[in-house]
Amino acid sequence: MVEITEGCVLSRLPASTRLILQGRQPALQAACGALGVETVPEMLCTAEGAGGHALRVGPFELALQPTGDGLAPLEAALASVPHSLVEVSNRNVSYTLQGWQAADILAALCPLDFSLAAFPVGMATRSILDKAGALIWRTADQTFHIEVWRSFAPYVEGQLHEVAKSISYNILTVQH
Amino acid sequence: MLLIECPYCGPRAEIEFSYGGEAHIDRPGPEVSEEEWASFLYLRENTKGVLAERWRHAHGCGRFFNALRDTRTDEFKAFYEMGEKRPDAEKKEGEGA
Ligand SMILES: [Zn+2]
Numbered sequence: 001m002v003e004i005t006e007g008c009v010l011s012r013l014p015a016s017t018r019l020i021l022q023g024r025q026p027a028l029q030a031a032c033g034a035l036g037v038e039t040v041p042e043m044l045c046t047a048e049g050a051g052g053h054a055l056r057v058g059p060f061e062l063a064l065q066p067t068g069d070g071l072a073p074l075e076a077a078l079a080s081v082p083h084s085l086v087e088v089s090n091r092n093v094s095y096t097l098q099g100w101q102a103a104d105i106l107a108a109l110c111p112l113d114f115s116l117a118a119f120p121v122g123m124a125t126r127s128i129l130d131k132a133g134a135l136i137w138r139t140a141d142q143t144f145h146i147e148v149w150r151s152f153a154p155y156v157e158g159q160l161h162e163v164a165k166s167i168s169y170n171i172l173t174v175q176h
Numbered sequence: 177m178l179l180i181e182c183p184y185c186g187p188r189a190e191i192e193f194s195y196g197g198e199a200h201i202d203r204p205g206p207e208v209s210e211e212e213w214a215s216f217l218y219l220r221e222n223t224k225g226v227l228a229e230r231w232r233h234a235h236g237c238g239r240f241f242n243a244l245r246d247t248r249t250d251e252f253k254a255f256y257e258m259g260e261k262r263p264d265a266e267k268k269e270g271e272g273a
Contacts, residue, residue: 043184043237058237059184111177111189125185127192128235 004164008099010157018092018147019064019074023083028062031085034077035066046124046137055124055137063124063135092135093153097160098143101167106136106144108163116141130159181255182233183241196230199242200262223247228262 001011021031028040036049041056048054051073052066066074071087078085097105103114109129113119124137124145132152137145148156178190198220204212221227227247232240244253244264254263 059239061237111191126236126238127188133235 004161005101005105005167007101008097008105008164010160010164011096011098012157013094013096013145016089016094017066017070017087018089019066019071020086020088021062021064021074021078021083022058022060022086023078023081024060027078027081027083028056028060030077030081031062031064031074031083034073035064044123044125046122055135057124057126057135091149092147093150095146095148095157096139096143097146098140100142101164102142102144104167105160105163108167109159110134110136112136114138129156132156178250178252180231180243180252182236182239183255183257184237184239185233188233188236192233192235194232194234196232196240199228199230226253226264 001009004010021027023031025040032038032040032047032049032054035051035054037047037054038049039047040062041047041054043056043059046053046055051068052064055063055065057063064074074085103119106112106129107114110127112125112127119138121138121140124135126133126135128134129136129146129148132148132155134156135147137147139145146156179187180190180193181187182193201216204216208216224247226244228242228244230240231243232238240258241255242258242260242262243255244262245251246253256263
């Protein structure tokens with residue numbers, strides 16, 4: 001946990017299980033069911049169930065973050081449905097970026113609009129942070145969950161620190 | 177920078193996308209002549225005007241889709257999913273272009 005500037009804390013999260021599911025609606029539905037999520041979230045939306053989170057990052061794709069029982073319930077639920085389920089736990093590194101400057105710092109590295117109206121709480125999408133692909137998920141007004149590929153992590157971390165250093169001089173802020 | 181509308185994610189900045197060249201080019205079967213195969217591989221319309229082209233939302237949902245873009249002005253006329261007909265197909269025939 002590092003306060004990269006006044007009003008913004010960057011925390012590297014401990015290892016966790018992450019999966020990418022590709023499939024049509026019945027596969028997405030089955031996986032959501034296994035996590036205790038009732039309906040498949042709409043594009044770029046997320047849902048939480050007793051068994052974890054489901055992030056709809058593509059029309060035929062969910063990023064799954066199961067808690068507790070791990071893979072077994074998902075594999076059982078998907079057994080009879082055509083799908084591709086790939087564990088990417090080791091590929092990714094996760095962070096949270098939290099504080100009133102968090103949206104401004106992301107906006108310096110990413111072309112998305114991070115105002116609450118355009119990027120509401122619960123929205124998740126892949127985009128880029130400077131030159132590296134990233135998954136960005138707003139979990140609260142001022143909190144973002146960020147995932148990047150492991151080999152890009154030092155670069156992205158460095159860029160976040162660079163932006164944070166100079167942002168106190170920046171007169172532009174994201175409209176809330 | 178171009179603003180490109182992914183059919184699944186909505187309008188996004190050009191840097192999230194990769195370009196896929198001219199759209200609606202059917203891959204011929206192995207029985208075609210070498211001339212036809214070469215034409216499939218290399219010959220393109222090089223349109224001055226409205227071009228149907230492929231884009232991939234590489235740093236996003238990852239999907240390919242098609243777009244109509246005026247190559248003279250960079251103005252996008254339409255975005256549509258893979259497998260759909262070119263939206264201006266009838267008009268295009270009418271113009272004899
Ligand atoms: Zn997209």
